[in-house]
Amino acid sequence: MAKGLPKRSEDYSLWYNELVKKADLAEHSPVRGCMVIKPYGFSIWEKMQSAIDKMFKDTGHTNAYFPLFVPKSYLSREADHVEGFAKECAVVTHYRLKNAEDGSGVVVDPEAKLEEELIVRPTSETVIWSTYRNWIQSYRDLPILVNQWANVVRWEMRTRLFLRTAEFLWQEGHTAHATEQEAKDETMQMLRVYADFAENFMAMPVIQGVKTESERFPGAVDTYCIEALMQDGKALQSGTSHFLGQNFARAFDVKFANKEGKEELVWGTSWGVSTRLMGALIMAHSDDNGLVLPPKLAPIQVVIVPIFKSEEQLSAIREVAERLQAKLKSHDISVKFDDRDTNSPGWKFAEYEMKGVPLRLAIGPRDLENGTVEVARRDTREKETKNLENIADHILTTLDNIQANIYQKALDFRTQNTSVADSYDDFKALLDDKGGFVMAHWDGTAETEEKIKEETKATIRCIPLDFQPGEGKCIYSGKPSQGRVVFARAY
Amino acid sequence: MAKGLPKRSEDYSLWYNELVKKADLAEHSPVRGCMVIKPYGFSIWEKMQSAIDKMFKDTGHTNAYFPLFVPKSYLSREADHVEGFAKECAVVTHYRLKNAEDGSGVVVDPEAKLEEELIVRPTSETVIWSTYRNWIQSYRDLPILVNQWANVVRWEMRTRLFLRTAEFLWQEGHTAHATEQEAKDETMQMLRVYADFAENFMAMPVIQGVKTESERFPGAVDTYCIEALMQDGKALQSGTSHFLGQNFARAFDVKFANKEGKEELVWGTSWGVSTRLMGALIMAHSDDNGLVLPPKLAPIQVVIVPIFKSEEQLSAIREVAERLQAKLKSHDISVKFDDRDTNSPGWKFAEYEMKGVPLRLAIGPRDLENGTVEVARRDTREKETKNLENIADHILTTLDNIQANIYQKALDFRTQNTSVADSYDDFKALLDDKGGFVMAHWDGTAETEEKIKEETKATIRCIPLDFQPGEGKCIYSGKPSQGRVVFARAY
Numbered sequence: 005m006a007k008g009l010p011k012r013s014e015d016y017s018l019w020y021n022e023l024v025k026k027a028d029l030a031e032h033s034p035v036r037g038c039m040v041i042k043p044y045g046f047s048i049w050e051k052m053q054s055a056i057d058k059m060f061k062d063t064g065h066t067n068a069y070f071p072l073f074v075p076k077s078y079l080s081r082e083a084d085h086v087e088g089f090a091k092e093c094a095v096v097t098h099y100r101l102k103n104a105e106d107g108s109g110v111v112v113d114p115e116a117k118l119e120e121e122l123i124v125r126p127t128s129e130t131v132i133w134s135t136y137r138n139w140i141q142s143y144r145d146l147p148i149l150v151n152q153w154a155n156v157v158r159w160e161m162r163t164r165l166f167l168r169t170a171e172f173l174w175q176e177g178h179t180a181h182a183t184e185q186e187a188k189d190e191t192m193q194m195l196r197v198y199a200d201f202a203e204n205f206m207a208m209p210v211i212q213g214v215k216t217e218s219e220r221f222p223g224a225v226d227t228y229c230i231e232a233l234m235q236d237g238k239a240l241q242s243g244t245s246h247f248l249g250q251n252f253a254r255a256f257d258v259k260f261a262n263k264e265g266k267e268e269l270v271w272g273t274s275w276g277v278s279t280r281l282m283g284a285l286i287m288a289h290s291d292d293n294g295l296v297l298p299p300k301l302a303p304i305q306v307v308i309v310p311i312f313k314s315e316e317q318l319s320a321i322r323e324v325a326e327r328l329q330a331k332l333k334s335h336d337i338s339v340k341f342d343d344r345d346t347n348s349p350g351w352k353f354a355e356y357e358m359k360g361v362p363l364r365l366a367i368g369p370r371d372l373e374n375g376t377v378e379v380a381r382r383d384t385r386e387k388e389t390k391n392l393e394n395i396a397d398h399i400l401t402t403l404d405n406i407q408a409n410i411y412q413k414a415l416d417f418r419t420q421n422t423s424v425a426d427s428y429d430d431f432k433a434l435l436d437d438k439g440g441f442v443m444a445h446w447d448g449t450a451e452t453e454e455k456i457k458e459e460t461k462a463t464i465r466c467i468p469l470d471f472q473p474g475e476g477k478c479i480y481s482g483k484p485s486q487g488r489v490v491f492a493r494a495y
Numbered sequence: 496m497a498k499g500l501p502k503r504s505e506d507y508s509l510w511y512n513e514l515v516k517k518a519d520l521a522e523h524s525p526v527r528g529c530m531v532i533k534p535y536g537f538s539i540w541e542k543m544q545s546a547i548d549k550m551f552k553d554t555g556h557t558n559a560y561f562p563l564f565v566p567k568s569y570l571s572r573e574a575d576h577v578e579g580f581a582k583e584c585a586v587v588t589h590y591r592l593k594n595a596e597d598g599s600g601v602v603v604d605p606e607a608k609l610e611e612e613l614i615v616r617p618t619s620e621t622v623i624w625s626t627y628r629n630w631i632q633s634y635r636d637l638p639i640l641v642n643q644w645a646n647v648v649r650w651e652m653r654t655r656l657f658l659r660t661a662e663f664l665w666q667e668g669h670t671a672h673a674t675e676q677e678a679k680d681e682t683m684q685m686l687r688v689y690a691d692f693a694e695n696f697m698a699m700p701v702i703q704g705v706k707t708e709s710e711r712f713p714g715a716v717d718t719y720c721i722e723a724l725m726q727d728g729k730a731l732q733s734g735t736s737h738f739l740g741q742n743f744a745r746a747f748d749v750k751f752a753n754k755e756g757k758e759e760l761v762w763g764t765s766w767g768v769s770t771r772l773m774g775a776l777i778m779a780h781s782d783d784n785g786l787v788l789p790p791k792l793a794p795i796q797v798v799i800v801p802i803f804k805s806e807e808q809l810s811a812i813r814e815v816a817e818r819l820q821a822k823l824k825s826h827d828i829s830v831k832f833d834d835r836d837t838n839s840p841g842w843k844f845a846e847y848e849m850k851g852v853p854l855r856l857a858i859g860p861r862d863l864e865n866g867t868v869e870v871a872r873r874d875t876r877e878k879e880t881k882n883l884e885n886i887a888d889h890i891l892t893t894l895d896n897i898q899a900n901i902y903q904k905a906l907d908f909r910t911q912n913t914s915v916a917d918s919y920d921d922f923k924a925l926l927d928d929k930g931g932f933v934m935a936h937w938d939g940t941a942e943t944e945e946k947i948k949e950e951t952k953a954t955i956r957c958i959p960l961d962f963q964p965g966e967g968k969c970i971y972s973g974k975p976s977q978g979r980v981v982f983a984r985a986y
Contacts, residue, residue, distance in 0.1 A: 031626075031629075033561065033562045033622065033626065034566065034569075034622065034625050034626070035562040035564045035565070035566060035613065035622065038562035038563065038564060039562070040559070040560065040561050040562065040626055041559055041560040042559055043557040043558065043559045043641060045559075046557070046558050046559045046560055047557060047558070049560075050558060066534040066537070066538060067534065067537050067538070067541060068531070068532055068533055068534045068536075068537045069531065069532040069537055069540075069664065070524065070531050071524045071526040071529035071530070071531070071662055072529065072615070072646055072648065072662050073526045073529060073585075073662070074526070075525065075526060076592065076600075076601060077600060078525075079592075079601060080600040080601055086600075086601060090592040090593075090601045091591060091592065091593075092590065092591055093590065093591070093592060094564075094587045094590060094613070095587060095588065095589040095590065095591075095592065095603055096585045096586060096587050096588075096615065097586065097587075097588045097589065097603065098586040098588065099583065099584065099585060099586065099650040100582060100583055100584070100586075100650065101567065101570075101581040101582065101584060101586065101614070102581075102582075109567075109568060109571040109577075110567060110570060110571055110577060110581045112586055112588065112612055121603055122526065122585070123592070124563070124587065124615070131524065131525065131526065134525050135522075135524065135525070135531055138522075144837065150534060154646075155563055155645075155646065157563065159590040159591065171562055171563050171564070173560065346635065
């Protein structure tokens with residue numbers, strides 16, 4: 005077992021990196037900027053995917069798959085989009101290697117140059133809208149409610165596992181609608197789906213809001229987001245849902261005949277969450293002993309560790325453990341019985357703490373005599389000895405309690421770390437001393453937003469959906485403001 | 496609804512292309528060589544994925560994710576591997592675009608040239624074994640039983656939807672073991688998993704066997720495969736499982752300390768199936784009316800079509816349909832009730848036939864009076880009127896019967912189209928007149944294999960696992976042979 009972690013309070017960033025490594029979640033790959041998601045990390049991502057995918061299907065969406073490559077010229081079709089995405093991307097220029105003449109290995113074959121370069125998709129609006137053009141003739145073909153699970157590449161020089169990597173995994177929904185209202189409703193519906201997932205599965209409270217113009221997705225009319233607060237007081241954008249208006253329909257000439265037979269441009273949305281959610285999940289709940297996972301996303305929800313000195317003891321414990329395991333499995337609880345004799349119980353305790361297993365049961369010879377089991381919660385680190393009778397019910401209830409407790413703890417943290425600033429001095433002091441979300445008046449201009457960002461590194465995370473209109477003065481310019489927006493330093 | 500298909504007997508290739516299009520499975524994308532997998536096609540692939548993934552997990556494997564890119568030099572580490580894969584691949588040479596000076600769009604920024612080119616993975620042995628090097632120190636770290644679901648790219652000039660595309664989706668398992676025997680056992684286990692999936696889910700009988708040296712995976716010691724027979728008499732390789740020996744361990748210096756503390760090279764396997772299975776599924780069972788899907792892989796297993804003239808009739812039918820739908824859903828049967836009034840029942844019948852829905856129920860006003868329903872099987876196209884009482888049981892049984900019948904039909908077809916040839920003239924005549932698998936003696940040399948391929952376009956699909964030793968003479972060279980191998984023309 006790996007040794008302990010650095011403390012969050014001493015070096016949050018190092019704590020995060022070490023935790024990702026020691027909990028076997030991911031590692032840097034030999035390929036610059038790309039990560040390897042290790043089996044344990046991937047099994048958490050699979051739980052996320054499965055829950056999100058179900059929510060998409062329950063709201064009428066289906067999955068499909070579009071090409072990895074985008075022809076270079078496609079990116080240029082939408083003016084904002086190319087500005088946003090063409091700059092840092094992986095460009096395929098050739099389609100063949102050949103043996104080097106000096107025998108030193110393989111080299112790019114200069115004769116195999118592509119006529120038009122291909123970009124490894126940084127996002128798929130362009131290739132998807134060029135496809136939708138052929139799928140849509142009439143209002144009967146609408147809406148199209150499609151999602152894809154895919155890898156995307158955005159060249160990044162400074163990477164951090166899960167939070168910012170050149171290649172990452174995500175889902176991208178792309179929908180097409182006959183009316184503006186329907187597209188707007190879809191945008192908001194998917195924002196709610198993301199908030200629902202974040203809060204009810206990840207146990208992570210989020211603020212829902214709309215981005216300012218300067219933080220908008222390139223090519224969108226409006227970008228909505230969910231913003232979560234990490235334990236170091238920094239915000240993390242955890243999902244976005246874009247109302248695209250008719251921008252991509254215009255760029256790719258996607259029209260439909262309405263009920264009156266008149267041609268109109270199609271309305272669009274796109275929305276996505278990525279493996280960045282893994283970073284959010286890790287940072288929202290974990291502690292100095294390792295990962296803390298909400299039971300709904302834990303690949304192993306309960307681990308049973310036998311404490312034994314002899315093979316006879318182990319087999320007596322195994323009998324009890326396997327019966328309990330079977331019972332819990334019938335309730336869809338994933339249980340691991342770790343009967344390895346290569347590692348001590350203490351080593352195992354530390355290992356499963358590091359990996360964030362919500363409940364640990366320990367059974368020793370004395371427990372067998374007494375008909376008891378030791379139950380340890382990962383979130384509170386409380387231990388209690390319980391009777392084996394009705395233990396399954398107790399476990400089910402406790403898992404629910406852990407899910408609720410983790411959420412409540414994160415919510416309390418956010419409440420404590422959400423402040424109101426009425427002057428720029430207060431604002432700066434709050435950011436430096438406390439961090440967190442700072443609610444402040446803003447004059448609505450991109451210039452002020454940019455100045456504040458330059459001077460404080462804080463950005464407007466969003467104009468919250470529950471925006472309270474209320475006259476005030478911009479903390480920076482003193483100009484009139486219509487209400488407070490959410491500032492924070494962010495990942 | 497799309498008009499009818501070309502007949503298989505007249506133009507099999509055109510029939511396939513049209514079927515893929517008209518059943519809404521996939522289409523060519525604007526990006527050369529890449530396909531768009533449409534929602535209906537993707538929903539079949541999802542059913543496949545889910546069944547295969549479960550089989551992998553049941554045999555102790557976990558999923559992970561490795562980078563999309565392979566550094567060029569990695570490919571060269573294993574001599575056969577680079578010969579096999581470096582030739583036709585997508586090469587990333589730059590990481591940035593910039594605005595063209597003449598304002599014509601974006602161009603590759605020559606200053607953003609990569610020091611070492613990156614290859615879009617054609618397969619991931621190299622990047623994975625370079626990672627395993629860090630994961631493996633001791634025998635305690637073995638075995639590693641990892642799979643990834645991913646996209647891969649192999650540049651192809653001549654593409655066919657699902658069968659041969661530049662980008663395709665697949666899974667690739669990569670395992671590492673302490674002993675040769677364990678790696679060999681794993682290779683065979685995964686071959687059996689593939690055969691099990693093909694036969695019991697796809698309802699497609701397969702021959703299991705080992706490839707000849709010339710058809711081996713580049714870098715493998717032995718390549719095992721499952722081979723299926725399509726309705727035009729051509730074979731389709733549907734999955735491969737490779738025993739890699741210590742080749743990749745040697746290339747990437749992956750060693751472990753055994754129980755005696757002595758360093759040894761690790762043994763490896765890799766195995767994969769891809770979206771090519773979609774092509775196999777389509778071609779194995781479908782007919783001139785469209786797709787025929789085995790119930791276990793059909794996204795919609797039962798469709799209910801109401802026949803009505805008035806809203807009153809429809810709502811009376813809906814009541815019956817929804818009750819039945821709920822009942823079937825409780826048995827995990829996916830049922831669609833298609834109550835659209837935009838299309839006639841006849842249109843819907845043709846549509847669901849084209850899409851291969853195994854069972855179609857039609858309910859009209861007379862059925863309501865009589866308490867009956869019309870049940871139509873897609874595979875046999877038989878219709879019968881059944882009493883509504885106990886209809887759910889009848890449907891469950893019939894779905895099982897369809898699954899079994901489709902398999903039996905494909906097995907009978909294969910039996911009828913497997914021949915034995917004892918002379919080269921017979922062999923050529925069989926290939927031209929009948930196609931199918933031809934069992935023939937071969938002298939074991941690559942030269943003979945190559946000559947036969949040149950002259951007849953038939954290849955040795957495999958040396959079957961149930962190889963019957965038996966003296967004979969090679970049909971081509973007349974030299975001694977130890978038994979018959981499986982020849983066919985193939986996709």
